[in-house]
Amino acid sequence: MEADHQIAFFLRELAAPEPWRRAAAAKGLGRSGRTEQVKALTHAGRDSDPAVRAAAALGLGRLGAPGADEVLIALMRDADAQVRRRASVAARLLELTGPAVTGAFGRLLRDPDRYVRLNALTGLTRLKATGDGKALVLLLGDPDFRIWGHARGLVASQMDDDLRAEVLHTARQGPGAARARALEMLPVRDTHRLRDSLREGLHNPAPEVREAVVGKLVDLKKRGTAALLLTVLQDERHPDVARRLLRALGRLGERRLLAAALPWLDHPDVGPVAVDVLADIGTPTAVRQIRSVLTQWPCHPAIQAAAAKALGELGDRKALDLLLPLLNDEDRQVRSGALTGLGGLGHHRLPPAERRRAVEALMHCLVSDPQVLWHTGSALRGYPEVLPRVRGLLEEAAPDVRATALSLLDDTDEADGRLFLTYLSDPDDDVRYQAAIGLGRYAEEHGALPPGGDEAIGVLTALTSDASGGVRWAAARVLRALETPDAEP
Numbered sequence: 001m002e003a004d005h006q007i008a009f010f011l012r013e014l015a016a017p018e019p020w021r022r023a024a025a026a027k028g029l030g031r032s033g034r035t036e037q038v039k040a041l042t043h044a045g046r047d048s049d050p051a052v053r054a055a056a057a058l059g060l061g062r063l064g065a066p067g068a069d070e071v072l073i074a075l076m077r078d079a080d081a082q083v084r085r086r087a088s089v090a091a092r093l094l095e096l097t098g099p100a101v102t103g104a105f106g107r108l109l110r111d112p113d114r115y116v117r118l119n120a121l122t123g124l125t126r127l128k129a130t131g132d133g134k135a136l137v138l139l140l141g142d143p144d145f146r147i148w149g150h151a152r153g154l155v156a157s158q159m160d161d162d163l164r165a166e167v168l169h170t171a172r173q174g175p176g177a178a179r180a181r182a183l184e185m186l187p188v189r190d191t192h193r194l195r196d197s198l199r200e201g202l203h204n205p206a207p208e209v210r211e212a213v214v215g216k217l218v219d220l221k222k223r224g225t226a227a228l229l230l231t232v233l234q235d236e237r238h239p240d241v242a243r244r245l246l247r248a249l250g251r252l253g254e255r256r257l258l259a260a261a262l263p264w265l266d267h268p269d270v271g272p273v274a275v276d277v278l279a280d281i282g283t284p285t286a287v288r289q290i291r292s293v294l295t296q297w298p299c300h301p302a303i304q305a306a307a308a309k310a311l312g313e314l315g316d317r318k319a320l321d322l323l324l325p326l327l328n329d330e331d332r333q334v335r336s337g338a339l340t341g342l343g344g345l346g347h348h349r350l351p352p353a354e355r356r357r358a359v360e361a362l363m364h365c366l367v368s369d370p371q372v373l374w375h376t377g378s379a380l381r382g383y384p385e386v387l388p389r390v391r392g393l394l395e396e397a398a399p400d401v402r403a404t405a406l407s408l409l410d411d412t413d414e415a416d417g418r419l420f421l422t423y424l425s426d427p428d429d430d431v432r433y434q435a436a437i438g439l440g441r442y443a444e445e446h447g448a449l450p451p452g453g454d455e456a457i458g459v460l461t462a463l464t465s466d467a468s469g470g471v472r473w474a475a476a477r478v479l480r481a482l483e484t485p486d487a488e489p
Helices: 002-013 019-032 035-044 050-063 069-075 081-093 099-108 114-127 133-141 145-157 161-173 176-185 188-201 207-220 225-235 239-251 258-264 271-281 284-295 301-314 319-328 332-345 352-368 370-380 384-393 399-408 414-425 429-446 456-463 469-482
Strands: none
Touching (some): 002 019, 002 035, 019 035, 019 050, 035 050, 050 069, 050 081, 069 081, 069 099, 081 099, 081 114, 099 114, 114 133, 133 145, 133 161, 133 176, 145 176, 161 188, 176 188, 176 207, 207 225, 207 239, 225 258, 239 258, 258 271, 258 284, 271 284, 271 301, 284 319, 301 319, 301 332, 319 332, 352 370, 352 384, 352 399, 370 399, 384 399, 399 414, 399 429, 414 429, 429 456, 429 469, 456 469
């Protein structure tokens, strides 16, 4: 009876002189009404006030009743954006189908209101229809990432011959971001049909188009592409495009890149890529330019980190003296790059005195700089002679250092295998995890636990219920390697 009284009240309010009362009544009927109220809400959908029409559309969607198709499709053409929003949501909620609904959603793809466009895309996705192929493809250039992301997904899923033709047309001469994303979507077999427009696209005023064109030209693998891109790079001023050009020319193995890369060497966004390109060139002149990043002018930390990494991996004869001071830099990114460089340097043949200097510096970092602990551990893998000192840290070091030290141990060595057993019961999650990981590698290598490890089966079984998910997984890995019946993850 109470619900009936509410419905009767809302029906009376639909005739109120004030629009806000009529709108509230339409919303109320949507929440508590029944299918019999569809007619009243349909009538409210033709109200002179847009707030009432919007409320009526929302109410029809909430009622979930049939018979609202015609009025909702009409409201999807309404002059008021709020009404179009509510009507498009209601059409989705009611799961309306048919050519008229598909056409209505297709028209809304061009709507000036972004929420209406988004509703149209989700509606068409449910219907597995494109609605309006040209409008859909143009939405690839929408500034709202949700809209162009939905549009790209819908285009990819419904790519028939007609839609592919529209994508090709947009990739040839579409506006800005739409053209760029259409180019990125096309497979190589379709890119061949765009060769002429790609050359023109290298000079397009939109940087996103130029960037996409570079990628497609590289994919085509045509003779003369490297020379063309090198010429373009010399005149390019946009960092995103320059970064793409540098990577593309590096991928193509262009050896004449040195002079074109140098102007970008101190740019915070492009500099790291320029360093990588110079490292790939690897000539004495290129290496000198990489050194200059660390010696001649102040650079962005990302560029310094890239230069440090490159010099170490190249095994540059002057790298050690340049890298060691960077371990005290105030910027963590620079210190991390220096550590990566030292790790790379360790894989080259260094004089014993230089290796000792590197080891001393890395061991100091291991116990004094927790911010770069992972990078320190990774660098130490290039210096196997450090293992005895690493083992000596285990008893007294902080938990994070103990975990890193365990990750460096030799999982084929029996003595190190016993150390893994010892630290399975450590109170620290990371230490237990690294002990179990090392033990798992040992078990996979030997098919058994280290001598004296039989009692560890119970510990490992208990660890499969550990509070840490990583520890549970690592312990189960050991048990699987041993082929025990308790090897559930």
